[in-house]
Each structure stands twice: as C-alpha cells, then as structure tokens.
Amino acid sequence: MTPAAATPETAERSAAGRRAPSTASRAARHRRRHLTPWLVWGTLALVAAAAFAWYADGGRWARVETPSMGTTAPVGALLWVKPTDFDSLRPGDFITFVPPGSDLTFSHAVEARNADGTIATRGELSPTDPWRLEAEDVRGRVVMVWKGAGWLALMGPALLAGAVAIAIVRRFVRAGARAPVTLLLGAALLALTISWYDPLVGAQQLAFTADDDGSATGTFVGTGLLPVEITADGGDRVRIGAGEVGTVEAVALGAGEQDEHRLEVRIAPVLAWWWWALIIAGCFSPAVVSAVRERAARHGAVAP
Template identity: 35%
Template sequence: MSIDPAAGQRGGKHRAARQPGARVRLLAATALVLLGIALAVGWWVTGGRWLSVDTPSMGEAAPVGTLVLTRPVELGEVRVGDIISFQPPEGGPIHTHRVSRVEGGAVFTKGDINGAEDPWPVAGDKLVGKVVARWWGMAWVVRSLPIVVPGVALVWLLTTWAAPRWRTAARLVGVPLVLCAAILVLRPLVNASLLMTLGEEGTTTATVVGTGVLPVRVADPDGVSADLRAGQVAELVSHAADATGEVPLSIDAHMSWLWWTVCLGLCCVPLGASLALGRRVAT
C-alpha cells in the first residue's frame, strides 16, 4: 500500500483553511452575546426595566407573554392613554395597565379588557415607569431560558465524548428535544383562559381570551366556537354547562396557511442544518 504525500498535504491545508472561519464565527457569536449583555445592563442602570405580562388584562395591546420595556417618568408626565407599570399599594406583583383618567393629580388605571378601573390611584412612589416598547411573545423566550440554557449546555457537554461522526447528529437531535421540553412545561403556543361565566335562563355565557402565541379555536360541546388571536376576547353562549355552571371547552390551534408555513419552516431547521453540515463535510 502506498501513501500519496500530496493528498495528506491537501487534507492538511483543507483543515487549516476551515479553522479561521470557525474562529471568526465564534468571535462574532461572542461579540453579539457581550453586546446584548452590555445593552441590557445599560438599560437597567439608567432606570429602564423589562417586565413580563402574565395575565390577559391588557388584551391585544399586551397579550400574555409580552415583554414590556419601561422608562422612569414623573407622575405629572403621565397622560391618559399611556400604558404604565406600577406597584399596587398592598404589594404583590407589578401591574401593567393603561391610564384611564388623571384627576386632581391622581392617576387612575384600567386593564383594556377589564370591566372596571383598578380600585386605587397610582401614587408617585409606586410608579415603576412608562411602557416604551412591547415585544410580543418575547417573555416566553425569557421564561424558557432556565430550561433551555442548562439543557443545551448539558447536551453539548454530553456529546463532547461522542465519536466525531455522531457528535453533530446527537446535538441536532438533543437541542430540539430541549426546546420541546420547554414548550411542554410552559405551554406558550396553544392556550386560552376563561375570564368569567354568566348563567341565565338555561344558558351560560363563557367569556374567554386567547393567551397563547398561536391563533386558536375555542369550542363548547354544542359546537359553538370562536377563533381567537393572542389577547382577543370572545363570548360563547352554551347550553352544555354542568351542575356547577362550568362549560367544558376545547382549545385547538386554528391557523392560516401563513402560520402553518412558518411553523413548518421552524420544524425543518434541524433538517436544513444537518444537510448544510453534511454538504460541508463532504466538500
């Protein structure tokens, strides 16, 4: 058996040529991470805050899972129609509601889909800030980080001992599984909440609001249904209430072709990555 020295040299040059590209990608990714951390720290140090919307009270203006960014303002700068974040007088979680009226130096607030104003005015020392940005769905991403970051790190660590030929494949399977675990735990995609039920003359009116990222169809056993986007409210008049007045509701994804295309594209990302990596290895 003979060995072609030129072939070995060509292979060595090929491997060496790939190293600078990998190094550049690593440096670029590191720079992006550091830039993101610097921007977040700068925002926080200058008084800005980021808050998660966990209840549907703001309807479509800030659905569940929205990440809101606030800047500190004086109470006198607040105007009717502004969305502000504030601490209730009795404590508890921070509220993000719209200013409904300003009277006598007092600021009153109300959730967009709530039937009444909040029972207390907002005092200056309780004002967290005015909402300057609303990032739809991004709070779900933030909530998933305690699951995704350790999970991906564990997959990466465990696969470092795998044979090189299986390492990439194992990561392409393991990382999507971690993402699926986060989705199963948080349930951000398909969901709706029952706001209230009102029974009269043998019928029950159920008021529901979409609280998931994807459009859904909410239906009762009578076949009465409503299609909801995130934060959208609908009423279902049903004759299928049980003895306690509750209406059993089913919730299913109900998406347009565009939504299905986006979801299919996201599901195909691991396949596309594997094909791209396979082509690169082959060349």
Template identity: 30%
Template sequence: MSTSSLQSPGTVVVDGPGVAVLPARGRRRGRGTGVSVRVGVVLLLVALVVGALTIAALSGVRVFDVRTPSMGTAAPVGSLVVTRPATAGDLAVGEVITFRPGAGGDRYTHRIDASGPSGIRTKGDVNGSPDAWLLDPSDTVGRVVAVLPVVGWAGRALPWIVAAVALVWFATGFLAPGDLRSALRLFGAALSVAVVGAVLRPFVALQLLGTSADAGDGVARVVSTGVLPIRVTVTDGGSAHLLSGGTAELAVPGDTDGVFHVASRLDLSVTGWAVLGLVCAVPVVVAFVVGRTTAPLVDAGASAAPAAEDAR
C-alpha cells in the same frame, strides 16, 4: 521522466525520485482558526448586548415580562414591556403604565382609567371593572414605550434550552467526532426545545375569565394566552377565532347544570400552516446540509503512495 496526476484529493506530480503533493482546493481551514473566529464573534455580540443593556438601565429604562392576560391584545401574555420613567404630570388617561401599588407589592401593567388630585385609577383592558387601588405618583415605575410580543416567552425558555443543549453537548463529548455525534447533538437540541415548549406551553393556551347567565343560557368569557391563533369551541355552544390576547364571549347551553367543556385548537391559514411546517423542518434541513457539506479529509502522505506506483 514520467508524470501522473490525480484529480482528488490533490494533484500528485512525480518527477524522478521526488514526490510532491499539492493541497486539494477543497481542504478546509484548521479547526482551531474556525473555533477562534466563532468564539470572537460570540464574545463581540455578548459585549454589544451587555453594553446596550447597561446604557438603557442607566437611563432608567426597565423591562418586564407579562404573565397575566389582563391587557388583552395590547400586551399579550409572554410579551416584554419596555418602560421609561415618567412623572405624574406627564401621564394622561389612556396611557399604559407599569406600577407597584404599595411598598413591596407586585408590579402590574395597566391602562390609566382616571387621574386626579387624589391619585391615579388604573384598569386592565379585559377586566370588567377598574382596579381596587388608587395609585400615588410614587407608585409609578414608568410609562410603557414599547411592547415586544413573544420576547417574554423567549426570555423564559432560553435559560432552560441553553442548559439542556449544554448538557447534550457534554454527554456526547465522549463520542468520537463523526456522523453519530453530530446526529445525537442535533436530535438533543431539537428535543430540548420541544420539551421546554411542552412545559411552558407558549403556543396554544386558553384562560377562562368568567361566566354569566343570560335568559336561561350561559355565557363563557375566554382569553387566548398563547402565541398562535386558535379556534375556541364550547361543546354544543359557541365558537370563536382568537389571536394572542384576544377575548370572546361564547354561548353555553342552558342544560349543562353549570358544567361545560371548552376546547381549543390551532386555527392557521394555509400560509400559516406552511410557515409552521418549514419551522418544524429546520432540524431535518440542517442535518441534510451538514451531511452534504461535511467530508472526511484524506491524509496527503497516504494518497501519494498509489500515485508513485502508478507513475513507474
């Protein structure tokens, strides 16, 4: 009787004419089990989200995506505002409401500037004057109870990203499983996010609110409509640091003949740049981790033959 053992991929015991192969401890579970667990978790999360949204909708809660900068830092562009029903008697000056002036009009989210028997007057925080309309209590959609920054941008981008990633997965499904397919899918997912971000421009954006003249020099009033902090500069003029929804009045040289150039760039702290670098490095880190943890499985029958020869 003779015995021989192998350390990898398993332990082979030879005892006379019989050969027994014990499974390696490093073998992974069957692919079907892992897929079933992931699908179950996804379905559970979807059910929880749908249930929560249904309950909220039945209680009168509504959500709206902010598309214009009229509320400044109180509700920056790309925020999601959450409203609950409220009667005119419950509303006070200074509260933020969502409303629809006139039947079939657009919805707005502004602050109550004045209220009286004749109606409700509203005004955007960065607007120079109150709104032209006088609201009837029936025009009110609800009182704003929460503002979720960036969530509106995510809601706009998510359908496009999901569609693009699904297309990448389908296009690479014809390739054999392996490093090439995994790399292409990871690259395609990262490219999808980059393209959608370039189209929507949620990170750095600027809007000119208006201009005015003061003692020969001009003043440009601007607002940041992006998510990240920026530095806004007028050529040969003023400069300001703006957060999302922030406004500034910048000096404009008087000899520009009404034409001036405004530039914006990222203006992050050292910590901000470090965080941004880590976020951008996520695809590389994921690729490295996947490459390190994915190992080919060795067929037990094929590994038993050399062991048997070694045991003779």
C-alpha cells in the same frame, strides 16, 4: 499514435492539483469553525451591553402574566419600563406600578387624573382599579412592548442550562456524530421546555352567563402565542389570538340537564401555513444537515 508516458514531474503536478481544492476546502472550514464562536459570543456581548446600558439608565423589565391589557400587552409580553415624571402622566399612558398596600406589580393604562393629584388606572379588559396612585407608587412608563418575548425570558434559564449540558455532552461524542446528537438533544430540550411552560396554546375565561333555556355563554381571551379556535360543546366556535376576546354559546342541553347550565369548550391551535412550513423544515433538518456535512466531507477528501 502512442500516448506519452507520465513522468514523475507530471504526476507530482497532477497530485498537487488534486490536493489544492482539498486544502482550500479544509482551510475554509477551519476559518468557519473559528469564526462562528466569535460571532456568537460577539452577539451575546452586544446584547449584554445594551441590557446593561438600559439598566444603568434606570430602565427595567416586566413580564405580563395576566390578560387585562388585551392586545396591547398580551400574556407573555415583555415590557420595557423607563422612569418617568409623575406629573407628566396623562390618560392613556401605559405605566407599571405597585398599588398602595400591595407588593404586587401591575401594568395598566392611566384612566384619569384626580382632583387630589392622584391618578386612576384600568386595564383594557378590566374595570377601573380600586386604588389611587401617588408618585411613590409608580415604577415607570412602558416605552416598548415585545410581544412573546416574556415567554423567552421565562424559559431562558432552562434553555441556557440545557444548552450548557448539551455542550458538555458534545465533548464526549466523536466528531462525526456531534451534529446529529446536538440536533437530537436540542430538539428534546426545546420540546421539554415548551411542554413545561406551555406558552403556545391557552385561553382564559373572562365571563360566564347562564340563560333560562339551559344554554350558556362564555367569553374568553387568548393567552398563548398561537391563535386558537374555541368550540362550545353543541354550540358555535370562535377564533382568537393573543389578547383577543371572543364569545361562544353552548346550545340548550338535553331534557333533565337544563338546570346545570354547563359550558364545555374545546381549545385547539390554529396554525398558519408558515407554521406548518417551519414544522416540516424542522423535521427534515437532521437529514439535510447530515447530507450537507457528508457532501462537504467528500469534496474535502484528498483524491488518491
């Protein structure tokens, strides 16, 4: 049986059928490219509008820089502060204030109302504050605590400036190389910012006790985003998270050194399984993005 020869009309329909998926694919990619900026700018606009409404209503923000409030507001937390009626404050209320004779802002809990109408405050990990607060000293009541968000607020200007610089560099890079270049520069920007501000791993010593046998005991509080393990040289170890308190003891030192009462500790991050998963995913993300883009390009190509 002799196969039928392809007519020009048949060949034209076949070519059109091959071109149709390619045209649809290009149209879909075109829509995605134009939709993504709108989604990004729309989200930023909503965030900016919410922040403006909060500020216009008297709300303010404060970033926690010391560990005095323990796990309630660890270092790096972002506090949402709302104006409040001074007479309505009760023990346990979390407030932000500027104490008399100081220009520093503190955020502690109300401990008691004094007979003269002033209030006393203290932190969870600190003794009663030495001042008595009046209405003009109080800036507001803390209504929300976003743990870790204060670090983002601190690093935000550097990240934003870096993002603008990356966007400018992208304009001078050919289209096919923009994705890997963006990933490379973005990773470098994030690494440099984290290295400079050091938000991940930290601990602060709260107390130190020297024992008669030459050993020493130290109490620490976590000040980073990641939980850490603190190991005393020749002694025990303890794991603490942000705002958590732990104590380690270093055993007695060798002969001739017992009068020094030294306490040397090592601080190391403790990574959960999902942190490792994120790290591994980040390492493979450039290859995955490149493979996806290459596959999309092949499917979008016009068949001969």
